[in-house]
Amino acid sequence: MITPRHDSPTTLSDAQFGLGLLPDDQVSLRAVSRARASNYPVFVLDTGLEDDVVSLLEELGATVLDSPADDEGRRSKLVSAAETDGCDGLIVTGSGERLDLEASRRRSVASSSFSTEAVTTESPAESDRLIGIPAYNEAGSIERIVDQAAEFAAEVVVVDDGSSDDTVEIVDETDATLLEHDHNQGKGTALRTLFEHVRTTEYDSLVILDGDGQHLPEEIPTVVEPVEDEGADMVIGSRYLEADEDETPGYRRFGQQVLDYLTFGSSGTKLSDTQSGFRAFSRDAVETLSIETSGMGVESELIMDAQDSELEITERPIDVRYEDVDGQTLNPVYHGLSVALFLAKSVPERRPALFYGALSTAVLGVVAVARWVGRSASS
Numbered sequence: 568m569i570t571p572r573h574d575s576p577t578t579l580s581d582a583q584f585g586l587g588l589l590p591d592d593q594v595s596l597r598a599v600s601r602a603r604a605s606n607y608p609v610f611v612l613d614t615g616l617e618d619d620v621v622s623l624l625e626e627l628g629a630t631v632l633d634s635p636a637d638d639e640g641r642r643s644k645l646v647s648a649a650e651t652d653g654c655d656g657l658i659v660t661g662s663g664e665r666l667d668l669e670a671s672r673r674r675s676v677a678s679s680s681f682s683t684e685a686v687t688t689e690s691p692a693e694s695d696r697l698i699g700i701p702a703y704n705e706a707g708s709i710e711r712i713v714d715q716a717a718e719f720a721a722e723v724v725v726v727d728d729g730s731s732d733d734t735v736e737i738v739d740e741t742d743a744t745l746l747e748h749d750h751n752q753g754k755g756t757a758l759r760t761l762f763e764h765v766r767t768t769e770y771d772s773l774v775i776l777d778g779d780g781q782h783l784p785e786e787i788p789t790v791v792e793p794v795e796d797e798g799a800d801m802v803i804g805s806r807y808l809e810a811d812e813d814e815t816p817g818y819r820r821f822g823q824q825v826l827d828y829l830t831f832g833s834s835g836t837k838l839s840d841t842q843s844g845f846r847a848f849s850r851d852a853v854e855t856l857s858i859e860t861s862g863m864g865v866e867s868e869l870i871m872d873a874q875d876s877e878l879e880i881t882e883r884p885i886d887v888r889y890e891d892v893d894g895q896t897l898n899p900v901y902h903g904l905s906v907a908l909f910l911a912k913s914v915p916e917r918r919p920a921l922f923y924g925a926l927s928t929a930v931l932g933v934v935a936v937a938r939w940v941g942r943s944a945s946s
Contacts (some may be wrong), residue, residue: 582655583608584675587645590614590662596623598663603628605668610648612641646682651885660685669785688788694721695771696791700743702755702778705797706732713741714777715784724764725778726757755865759858766853771795773848774855781887782845791847793881800852801869803838804845804885838882842866845885852878
C-alpha cells in the first residue's frame with residue numbers, strides 16, 4: 568500500500584525525513600548513528616532484538632517500537648510513528664546495513680509517496696573495486712577514512728609513505744591492506760606503489776582519495792560511476808564543478824587555475840580541478856598510465872599522460888572539508904610550488920607550444936608593467 572505524502576513543504580529539499588528500520592534479527596548501529604548525527608528521526612521495530620541492542624538504540628536517540636506480526640502492519644506502524652513525529656516522509660529499510668542515506672533522501676524527495684524504499688550500496692564482496700589511500704602522518708583520521716571507505720569496495724589499500732606517527736599501527740588494526748615505505752618518498756611514489764599493487768589484482772576499477780579527511784568516502788559511488796557505468800577511464804572529483812568559487816581564497820583559486828591551464832593546455836580537455844586527489848580509474852587506465860614524478864606533481868602528470876594516451880577523462884562534483892580536518896594537510900603554497908616546479912620541467916617536453924606561448928605572454932606582461940611604472944614615475 569502506498570501512503571501519499573501529506574502537507575509537503577514548499578521546498579522538499581528542506582523536508583524532514585525519518586528513517587524506519589525493519590530488522591530481521593539484527594540492526595546496524597552504525598546506520599542508526601549516522602542517521603541521528605544527520606538529524607534524522609529513527610524508528611526501529613523490535614522484531615526480537617536483544618535487550619542490550621534495544622538499550623543502545625535508545626541511547627542513540629532511536630524510537631524502538633513493538634512489532635506487529637504481519638508485514639503490512641509493520642510498515643504501517645513505522646509510517647504512523649513518523650507522521651506523529653511530524654516527519655514529511657519516511658525512508659524504509661531492513662537492518663540499515665549498506666544504507667546510502669543521501670541517495671535515499673534524493674529518492675524520497677522525488678517521490679510522491681510518504682514512505683519510500685531506501686537505496687543501499689552494493690556488497691563489498693560483489694564489488695570489483697579497490698580503494699587506495701596514500702597516507703603520511705594521518706594518525707588522526709586514517710581509521711575513520713578506512714572504515715568508511717570499506718563500505719564501498721572489496722579491498723582498501725593504504726600506502727604509508729614513511730609516517731613518523733602511529734599511522735601504520737592504526738591501519739594494522741583495520742582490515743585494510745597495508746603497503747609501507749621505509750621513509751618518506753612523496754605522493755607520486757606512493758601512487759606508483761599503489762598502481763603496481765593494483766596491477767597484480769583483477770579489480771576492474773580503482774578509486775583514490777586522500778587520508779587527511781578532506782574527502783568524503785560516501786561520495787565514492789558518485790566519483791566512480793562514470794568509470795563503471797559509462798566507459799570513462801579517469802574521473803576527477805571536482806571541488807569547483809558546481810561549488811561557488813568564492814568559497815576558496817582568491818590567491819589559492821588563482822594559483823589552481825594557472826596549474827589547471829598548464830596541465831590541460833591546448834589539448835581541448837577543459838577541466839575545472841586538475842589538482843584534486845579524489846579520482847577513479849578504469850582497469851585500462853591503471854595498466855596504461857605511468858607515474859614518473861615522486862612528488863605532488865603526480866595529479867598533473869596523470870592527466871597529461873591520460874591525454875597523451877587518448878584516455879577518456881571526465882569530472883564529477885564533490886564536497887571537501889577544509890575545517891576540522893584531523894589529518895595532515897599540506898600547506899597550499901608549498902603544494903602549489905611543488906606542482907609548478909614539476910610543470911616547469913615537464914611542460915616544455917610534453918607541451919612545447921604551450922610552454923613557449925606562456926613564456927612569451929609572461930615576458931610581454933613584464934614589459935607592459937615596466938612601461939606603466941615608467942610612465943607613472945615621469946608624470
